[in-house]
């Protein structure tokens with residue numbers, strides 16, 4: 001298939017590479033020259049701009065930071081037409097960014113008017129999952145649209161869920177990330193408490209991993225440096241899932257909770273803790289660096 005892939009960040013770059021490895025013809029683009037150079041060196045075919053990338057594409061995939069980027073890309077901004085006007089009718093557009101469900105629905109409506117299929121398909125599984133092709137996709141769209149996307153999603157992920165109509169993938173994603181944000185803080189707090197009492201963080205992490213406190217952070221993404229290899233905490237919290245991206249997701253969860261009058265006290269507290277961590281200058285570090293706000297300094 002001819003695929004245009006827009007957004008070659010920590011997630012998008014490896015996802016695009018997996019599609020190319022599976023034999024698809026990928027035309028990729030990112031606004032950042034650093035990202036373009038990195039993935040050109042890794043073997044991706046980089047287009048001159050997004051408009052060029054989507055020409056002749058049968059499928060367009062985007063993996064951008066937040067709602068405003070997705071809305072501006074597809075619908076345009078003052079003085080700049082949106083990419084939807086460049087995409088042929090009949091094309092399938094898959095947006096895997098984590099954004100507001102309302103933005104997915106807005107873009108889907110405009111796409112539908114142009115005869116373009118648009119689905120939201122945010123992911124979970126981190127950069128490790130993006131590289132290994134084992135992501136979980138949470139899809140919002142019709143059965144027929146999901147059936148079109150499924151063979152491609154299978155090249156990038158191991159679990160594909162149909163959450164409901166367009167926007168439902170985003171709602172599932174913010175519920176998941178609210179839980180993840182809370183679990184990362186809880187895990188950090190528990191390890192920091194043990195270490196403050198002289199426990200070895202590796203031994204304590206293993207005890208909790210195999211006990212009733214076990215969770216994804218202990219399993220695959222330990223926040224304490226040196227406990228696990230190849231996770232952001234052992235690489236100075238570089239790469240991974242940025243604190244500011246987690247802050248964005250917790251903000252989306254709180255906006256949604258306000259709209260539906262849901263009580264999410266821990267989600268609200270977690271948002272504030274990541275906001276304070278970001279304000280202290282750590283917004284670009286992986287979100288597991290929140291442990292630094294909870295540990296004793298020597």
Ligand code: NAD
Nearest residue numbers: 007009010011012030031032064065097098126127240241
């Ligand atoms: P990132 O910041 O590493 O990458 C985003 C890329 O998009 C950047 O390279 C940026 O230059 C590019 N970009 C922005 N606007 C653009 C435009 N108009 N045209 C082309 N390129 C543009 O972010 P990421 O970690 O790859 O995350 C992407 C999305 O996936 C976010 O919504 C995030 O919340 C979500 N997500 C991330 C992870 C993770 O572990 N990193 C996991 C699950 C979901």
